[in-house]
Structure formats: C-alpha cells, structure tokens
Amino acid sequence: VLNSIYYLSHENILDLDLSAEAVSAPYEHIPGSGDPKRSQFLLVQYEKPELARQALNRFHDAYLPEYKKKIPADTAADNPRLFKLEDGWLAYKLIGKYIAIVFECPDLESARTILQKNESNLLGKGEDHET
Amino acid sequence: MKHKMPVLTRRDFIRGTIGVTLGAPVFGLLWPKGEARAEARSLVTVVRDKNAMDSAKNIDIAVLEKMLAETLTRVTGQKNTKDAWLSLVKPNDMIGLMPTDHLNPTHDEVVEVVKNSLVDAGIPEDRIRDAQGPRNAKKCDALIAIPGLKAHWLTGIGTVLKNYILYSGSPSSYHKSNSFKLGEIWNLPFVKGKTKLVLVDSLYPLCDKGPQPDPRYQWPYNGFIAGTDPVAVETVCLKVITEKRKAIRGELWPLSPPPICVEAADKLYGLGTSRMDQIKINHYSWEHELLL
Numbered sequence: 001v002l003n004s005i006y007y008l009s010h011e012n013i014l015d016l017d018l019s020a021e022a023v024s025a026p027y028e029h030i031p032g033s034g035d036p037k038r039s040q041f042l043l044v045q046y047e048k049p050e051l052a053r054q055a056l057n058r059f060h061d062a063y064l065p066e067y068k069k070k071i072p073a074d075t076a077a078d079n080p081r082l083f084k085l086e087d088g089w090l091a092y093k094l095i096g097k098y099i100a101i102v103f104e105c106p107d108l109e110s111a112r113t114i115l116q117k118n119e120s121n122l123l124g125k126g127e128d129h130e131t
Numbered sequence: 132m133k134h135k136m137p138v139l140t141r142r143d144f145i146r147g148t149i150g151v152t153l154g155a156p157v158f159g160l161l162w163p164k165g166e167a168r169a170e171a172r173s174l175v176t177v178v179r180d181k182n183a184m185d186s187a188k189n190i191d192i193a194v195l196e197k198m199l200a201e202t203l204t205r206v207t208g209q210k211n212t213k214d215a216w217l218s219l220v221k222p223n224d225m226i227g228l229m230p231t232d233h234l235n236p237t238h239d240e241v242v243e244v245v246k247n248s249l250v251d252a253g254i255p256e257d258r259i260r261d262a263q264g265p266r267n268a269k270k271c272d273a274l275i276a277i278p279g280l281k282a283h284w285l286t287g288i289g290t291v292l293k294n295y296i297l298y299s300g301s302p303s304s305y306h307k308s309n310s311f312k313l314g315e316i317w318n319l320p321f322v323k324g325k326t327k328l329v330l331v332d333s334l335y336p337l338c339d340k341g342p343q344p345d346p347r348y349q350w351p352y353n354g355f356i357a358g359t360d361p362v363a364v365e366t367v368c369l370k371v372i373t374e375k376r377k378a379i380r381g382e383l384w385p386l387s388p389p390p391i392c393v394e395a396a397d398k399l400y401g402l403g404t405s406r407m408d409q410i411k412i413n414h415y416s417w418e419h420e421l422l423l
Contacts, residue, residue, distance in 0.1 A: 007389040009140040010308035026383075062138040086142060 006040045006103070013062040014099070015055035019047045027102075027114060039088070040103045041114055043122070049097045056092065056099050064090075080115045082108055091115050095122060139311065139391075172411050173363035173404050176205040177333075179354035179417035184334055188351075190240040198416075199244050202330065202357045205413055216252035219327040219359075220273045226254060227262025227271030227325075231294055235281035235337040235344050242277060245330065265297050274325045276361065280333040280352070280368050284340035286310040287390030288372060291329055291365040292402075298322055313392040314400030317361065329364045331356040338375040340386070350375065353417060362396045362403030363410045367423065369393055370407070374422035 002008065002016065005024050016022065022044040046052040060069050064083055080093035080100075088104040091111035100118055105111035178201045183194045203215035220226055228245060230237035250256050262271050276294050283289025285306040292313040296302045299316045316322060333356050339348035352371070358364045369390055376384040397405035404410060412423055 005385060007141055007385065007391075009138055010311065010391065011138045013138060013140065063140050063142065 002042075006042070009062060011062065013059050014044060015046075015051070015058055016044065019051075020055075021045045027110075039105045039110065039114065041118065042099075042101045042103070043118060044099045044101075046097050046099070049094075052094055052097045052099050056094050059092070059099070059101075080112060082111055084108075093119065095119055098122060172409050173358060173360035174206065174411050174413060175356065175358040175360070175363050175367045176202055177354055177356050177367070177412060177414040177421070177423065178202045178205065179333075179352065179415070179421075181353055181417045181419065183353040184351055188335060190238060190334065192240060192244065195240060195244045196248070198355055199248055199330075201415055202355045203248070203328075205415065206328065206357050206359065212248055213252040216249055216254065220249075220254065220275075222253055222255075222258075224254075224258065224272040225270060226259045227268060227274045228259065229262050229274055229276045229278070229294055230332075231278040231281075231289075232263060234283065234289060234341050235279040235335070235349070237277050237279045237332045238334055241330075241332045241334070245275060245277060263297065265300055268295075268298050268325065269321045271325060273327045274322075276326055276329045278329075278331055280331050280336035280356065280371065281344075282338055282340045282348075282372050282376075282386055284342050285388070286313065286392055287340075287386040287388050288365065288369050288393065289340075290331060290368045291361050292317070292392045292396055295322060307388050310388065311391040311395040311399070314362075314396030314402050317396070317402050318400055326361060327359070329358055329361050331364060331368055333368070333371070336372065336375070338372045338379070348379070350420075352420075352422075360403035360410075362393065362405050364403075365393050365396070366405045366407060366410060367412060371422045378420075378422070 002022065022042065024040060024042045027039040027041060046055060057069065067083055080091045082089060082091045088106055089108055089111040090103050091105065092099065092101040093115050100115050102111050102114045105114065178198045180194050180198050182191055183198060184190050200212045203212050204210065207215040207218045209215040209218050226249060228242060230242050246259055249259055262268055262274055268274060276291060278290045278294040281289050283293060286293050287310065295316045296305055296313065298319060299305060305313050333352045333354040335349055336352050337344050337349050339345055356364060356367055394405045396402045414421060414423065
C-alpha cells in the first residue's frame with residue numbers, strides 16, 4: 001500500500017505487517033525553501049519499540065547502504081539522522097515505537113523542522129514514550 | 132533476514148543504478164546497453180483525431196486509416212504508407228501482429244486497419260498473422276506491437292512492455308515486484324530485434340488498474356502513440372496515464388504497483404530510453420487534453 005503512495009522499494013524494507021500502522025503526508029511549498037518540490041513525510045507505528053528499531057535498521061541497510069549506521073536502542077533525546085541524497089534531504093528518527101521519516105526535503109533545516117514538529121505533535125498527543 | 136535478490140529501492144531509479152543493484156550476472160545480460168545509446172533521441176509520434184470515435188464509441192474507419200497513414204509516415208520519415216511499411220518490414224517477412232486481448236483490449240478496428248494497410252503496401256495476406264500467444268513469435272520474422280493503452284493492477288502500466296508477457300511462458304513470474312523483469316522477455320532469442328513498430332491504440336485508454344476496466348477511468352483520447360523504441364513509447368504512454376490520473380484527482384495519484392518495468396527496460400535491459408529528455412515527441416492534430 002505504501003508503494004502506491006510513495007514508492008520506496010519492491011521489498012518490504014520497513015518491515016510493515018498487519019500490526020503496523022502508518023500515515024504519510026506530502027509537504028508542499030515549504031516556507032523559505034524557494035523550492036516548489038514536495039517532500040513526503042512518513043510515520044509508522046510498530047507494536048513494540050524493539051520492532052521499530054529493527055525496522056529502522058532494515059530501512060537504513062536497504063536505503064542508505066553507503067552510510068554508517070548509528071541507531072541507538074533509544075533515541076528519545078537524540079537528534080534525527082540526516083542524509084543528503086540524490087533527490088534532496090532525507091531525515092529519520094526513532095521515537096519509541098514510531099519511526100518518522102521525511103523524504104525529498106529541499107534543505108537540511110526543513111527536514112529537521114518537519115521531523116521536530118511531527119515529534120512534538122506525537123508526544124503532545126500522549127504517546128507513551130517507552131524507554 | 133537474508134534476501135536472495137538485492138534490494139531495489141527508489142534511489143536506484145533516481146540514480147539510474149538498477150542494473151548495478153540487481154547485478155547484470157543475475158540475468159546474464161550485458162550491462163548497461165542503455166548507456167551506449169544514451170545520447171540518441173528516440174522519436175515518439177502522437178497522432179490524434181477528435182473524430183476517430185463518436186460519443187457512442189463507434190470508430191470511424193476512414194479517420195483511423197488517415198491516422199495510421201500519418202503515424203507511419205511521421206515515424207519513418209517516408210513519403211507514403213507503402214514506403215513506410217517497406218522501411219520497417221520486408222515483403223517476404225512473416226509479420227506478427229501483437230494486439231492486447233485483456234483488460235482494455237486493442238480495438239478490432241485498429242488491428243484490421245493495420246492489416247489492410249500492410250496488404251495495400253504489398254505484403255501478402257498469408258504473411259500476416261496474429262502473434263499473440265506463448266510461442267507465436269517463433270514463427271514470425273517481424274512483430275508489430277499493437278497494445279491498448281492502460282494501467283494494470285499487476286504491473287502498474289500494462290501497455291507496451293507487458294504486451295509480450297505470454298512469450299515468457301510464465302506470466303505470473305512478471306507480476307507486482309517482479310514486473311521490473313518484463314524487459315527481459317523482449318530479449319528472449321525468439322523475440323529480440325523482431326519488433327519493427329510499436330503502435331499503441333490510445334483511442335479509449337484506461338488510467339486505473341482494474342482487474343476489471345472501470346469506465347470512470349476511461350476517456351476518449353482518440354489517438355495513436357507510436358515509435359520504434361518500445362521503452363520511449365511506453366514512457367510517453369505512462370506520462371499520459373500519470374497526467375490523466377493527476378487531472379482526475381487534482382493531485383499526484385501514483386500507480387500501484389509502481390511501473391518499475393519502464394526504467395528497468397532502459398537501464399537493465401537496454402531496450403530503449405525511459406528518459407523524457409531523450410525522447411522527441413511529435414504531436415499532430417487534436418490538441419485537446421494532450422496530457423504531454
């Protein structure tokens with residue numbers, strides 16, 4: 001289903017199964033970027049934090065194989081990881097049992113901001129931030 | 132978890148490294164044939180006539196004949212239909228016509244007009260046959276692909292590249308995530324190099340996938356999309372479908388499964404170009420909702 005919204009891979013590189021839930025949304029006309037291109041935000045909720053961490057590991061291995069992996073067990077207080085790719089900036093963050101990823105950002109700052117805002121919203125809605 | 136196949140991701144399509152990721156030895160193919168002719172521009176001709184069909188979808192054969200003649204001379208650069216055909220095929224060739232018979236089938240009228248045009252060009256009628264079917268290409272010297280323009284629920288787009296799926300002998304091996312391999316069928320020994328013209332019946336396309344044709348997603352485009360580069364023709368067809376979907380929804384409405392076969396046919400199988408900047412589109416006649 002995700003691939004019909006935003007194609008990532010012919011493999012299930014985010015370990016999505018029936019226990020996972022996800023939302024995806026495009027960001028258009030990002031203020032200050034001067035770039036009309038849209039970015040794509042993806043938030044996936046797994047059953048347990050450990051499953052989210054494993055899925056993020058798999059995603060990193062498949063999608064960012066040339067980058068050294070650094071995904072700690074708990075990233076509650078960690079900064080997102082940011083990568084300059086062919087189609088713009090990609091950022092991801094593990095937030096408890098959630099993975100937040102933003103694709104095709106015009107710059108580093110907008111990638112960081114999109115993740116931060118969504119994380120704030122998520123935590124503000126009472127996410128049981130498991131550690 | 133171990134995976135037998137390398138993981139192909141969005142980044143491979145963006146970088147054009149599908150072949151590198153999958154590895155040429157996996158399929159025993161030379162990589163990258165596509166790069167060798169990267170500078171060449173492929174011509175795709177779009178000929179449309181608003182009178183090709185009436186509101187009840189009855190086809191006007193005379194208009195169709197004119198559209199075919201226009202298409203042939205524009206694609207080949209020849210002065211008339213006969214010279215155009217004879218620049219593509221030889222009079223003693225066994226010519227296989229390859230219409231599509233599923234989902235959004237090629238109109239019978241289109242097949243008939245093509246056949247009559249070949250006969251008028253001097254090709255004996257008994258040298259023209261239906262080549263659709265598992266082994267039928269083996270008996271042919273030349274193939275004329277005449278698919279109907281459509282999206283497809285198993286391959287994203289189901290027009291040009293998928294048209295030869297029965298030649299594989301194993302169609303289900305080319306569905307969904309494996310649809311990127313559709314191009315390899317065109318390189319089978321009894322298929323390779325035989326396709327002389329791709330003429331897409333774009334009279335009444337289907338822009339959503341099925342499995343049953345949904346009339347909400349069909350519309351009168353009244354055209355032929357044609358060329359000798361199957362990947363370039365497919366790329367233009369994909370553009371038309373994509374733009375129509377966008378027009379229907381008011382925003383990007385991606386195909387599912389994604390039409391990964393198109394770029395793979397270029398980058399991995401070297402069948403033609405999937406880059407719009409390497410495709411020259413020549414459009415004639417009806418401008419309404421061209422979608423290009």
